[in-house]
Amino acid sequence: xxxxxxxxxxxxxxxxxxxxxxxxxxxxxxxxxxxxxxxxxxxxxxxxxxxxxxxxxxxxxxxxxxxxxxxxxxxxxxxxxxxxxxxxxxxxxxxxxxxxxxxxxxxxxxxxxxxxxxxxxxxxxxxxxxxxxxxxxxxxxxxxxxxxxxxxxxxxxxxxxxxxxxxxxxxxxxxxxxxxxxxxxxxxxxxxxxxxxxxxxxxxxxxxxxxxxxxxxxxxxxxxxxxxxxxxxxxxxxxxxxxxxxxxxxxxxxxxxxx
Amino acid sequence: xxxxxxxxxxxxxxxxxxxxxxxxxxxxxxxxxxxxxxxxxxxxxxxxxxxxxxxxxxxxxxxxxxxxxxxxxxxxxxxxxxxxxxxxxxxxxxxxxxxxxxxxxxxxxxxxxxxxxxxxxxxxxxxxxxxxxxxxxxxxxxxxxxxxxxxxxxxxxxxxxxxxxxxxxxxxxxxxxxxxxxxxxxxxxxxxxxxxxxxxxxxxxxxxxxxxxxxxxxxxxxxxxxxxxxxxxxxxxxxxxxxxxxxxxxxxxxxxxxx
Numbered sequence: 001x002x003x004x005x006x007x008x009x010x011x012x013x014x015x016x017x018x019x020x021x022x023x024x025x026x027x028x029x030x031x032x033x034x035x036x037x038x039x040x041x042x043x044x045x046x047x048x049x050x051x052x053x054x055x056x057x058x059x060x061x062x063x064x065x066x067x068x069x070x071x072x073x074x075x076x077x078x079x080x081x082x083x084x085x086x087x088x089x090x091x092x093x094x095x096x097x098x099x100x101x102x103x104x105x106x107x108x109x110x111x112x113x114x115x116x117x118x119x120x121x122x123x124x125x126x127x128x129x130x131x132x133x134x135x136x137x138x139x140x141x142x143x144x145x146x147x148x149x150x151x152x153x154x155x156x157x158x159x160x161x162x163x164x165x166x167x168x169x170x171x172x173x174x175x176x177x178x179x180x181x182x183x184x185x186x187x188x189x190x191x192x193x194x195x196x197x198x199x200x201x202x203x204x205x206x207x208x209x210x211x212x213x214x215x216x217x218x219x220x221x222x223x224x225x226x227x228x229x230x231x232x233x234x235x236x237x238x239x240x241x242x243x244x245x246x247x248x249x250x251x252x253x254x255x256x257x258x259x
Numbered sequence: 260x261x262x263x264x265x266x267x268x269x270x271x272x273x274x275x276x277x278x279x280x281x282x283x284x285x286x287x288x289x290x291x292x293x294x295x296x297x298x299x300x301x302x303x304x305x306x307x308x309x310x311x312x313x314x315x316x317x318x319x320x321x322x323x324x325x326x327x328x329x330x331x332x333x334x335x336x337x338x339x340x341x342x343x344x345x346x347x348x349x350x351x352x353x354x355x356x357x358x359x360x361x362x363x364x365x366x367x368x369x370x371x372x373x374x375x376x377x378x379x380x381x382x383x384x385x386x387x388x389x390x391x392x393x394x395x396x397x398x399x400x401x402x403x404x405x406x407x408x409x410x411x412x413x414x415x416x417x418x419x420x421x422x423x424x425x426x427x428x429x430x431x432x433x434x435x436x437x438x439x440x441x442x443x444x445x446x447x448x449x450x451x452x453x454x455x456x457x458x459x460x461x462x463x464x465x466x467x468x469x470x471x472x473x474x475x476x477x478x479x480x481x482x483x484x485x486x487x488x489x490x491x492x493x494x495x496x497x498x499x500x501x502x503x504x505x506x507x508x509x510x511x512x513x514x515x516x517x518x
Binding site: 037 | 294295296301302303305306402403405406409412418419422423426492493494497
């Protein structure tokens with residue numbers, strides 16, 4: 001079975017790894033979390049592209065058949081550079097998420113939330129317009145969402161969580177969007193709190209969208225379960241402590257690498 | 260007049276630069292913000308030490324007479340490595356802040372807030388106990404405070420700000436501390452919101468404490484105002500946009516460097 005390389009700035013991309021393995025239990029995966037240099041979302045496109053290339057080169061050394069860029073910010077700014085450099089296909093999370101949103105909306109008014117880097121790049125806005133010309137897209141950065149999730153403060157109804165969610169998302173209500181793209185791998189962990197603020201709005205999780213895209217490339221064959229490795233650039237202990245939040249199960253082993 | 264090298268993971272150390280220049284207007288400063296790899300506060304001691312050494316080597320090339328580690332996390336974990344490597348004196352922010360707190364307390368119960376890295380290192384706790392044996396120190400990490408400040412959400416009475424401040428700090432009320440060390444350069448920007456939650460508790464700003472320490476080393480001579488350079492590892496434009504928040508004035512020019 002194929003081996004899929006997946007990288008993210010840190011932990012969030014584990015939701016992408018999880019969605020892929022859930023649909024394709026027999027693939028092997030090598031996950032790289034660039035925890036020594038996270039976050040990517042607040043950094044410039046030039047710096048994020050440089051980091052993405054280093055991550056991709058390391059994963060290319062693991063005989064991968066496909067590279068999945070699980071980080072929305074890196075997908076938004078670094079795909080052309082990654083495709084120019086790598087010999088294997090490179091998939092980002094932006095395009096699949098945009099396609100799902102373009103199909104889901106009835107009113108043609110779509111909201112996008114993500115990091116500062118993702119929103120500033122305009123990548124989701126462009127991809128949605130390619131898929132659905134004439135759509136109206138409103139994009140907004142939500143910088144507090146990632147630290148909230150990493151602190152473990154995600155509960156629906158929690159005073160802090162709902163007040164931050166309300167501050168960022170209440171403007172969407174007046175703008176009449178019926179579909180919202182959760183354009184950062186951390187955001188699905190806030191899904192219930194977001195749904196409480198924006199009742200009736202369809203929430204699009206790009207981790208699920210890209211997993212379907214990967215599935216379409218590798219028709220399933222009956223075979224044993226795949227093997228999964230986890231590499232990180234900062235402390236493996238901290239990675240193991242946080243990974244469960246995103247993966248829904250414990251990671252037994254994570255290995256330190258320099259990129 | 261002497262030239263002082265100052266580094267921080269990003270923007271927060273500008274409050275230290277500001278406090279030093281305010282007391283010593285004639286010194287030259289070279290400030291390095293490692294914005295491509297911020298934050299330090301969530302990363303391991305090994306990774307932070309490696310970054311701190313790279314920053315120090317770059318500043319050592321600028322003919323500095325003193326190195327000030329403006330970042331609390333780097334001060335807490337990397338001072339021995341920096342002192343072993345550099346030929347000029349190296350000052351961190353932890354020791355001066357701890358000394359001020361040890362002198363200020365009446366009850367001997369002192370609170371410390373900082374990043375995960377600073378709190379886990381135990382550096383403030385140890386420094387306070389050296390200065391005041393028998394003191395009781397309660398330390399707590401407040402990971403949401405840095406992103407709150409960088410989002411510009413610092414207003415006293417703001418619903419989001421006060422709910423986050425209350426979540427982290429209300430336990431200190433039951434613990435009877437009369438002095439609280441703001442052990443991260445971002446936190447003084449939340450001073451009013453913190454004071455509202457902990458009325459009557461003395462707040463210690465380690466930026467002010469280290470500026471007094473630097474002053475004691477360089478008796479002031481009447482001379483023209485010093486020159487100040489700003490170096491950053493990520494985008495200079497973004498640095499200039501955010502720096503004013505910490506410095507209280509605009510930075511005309513920032514230069515990109517690789518470390």
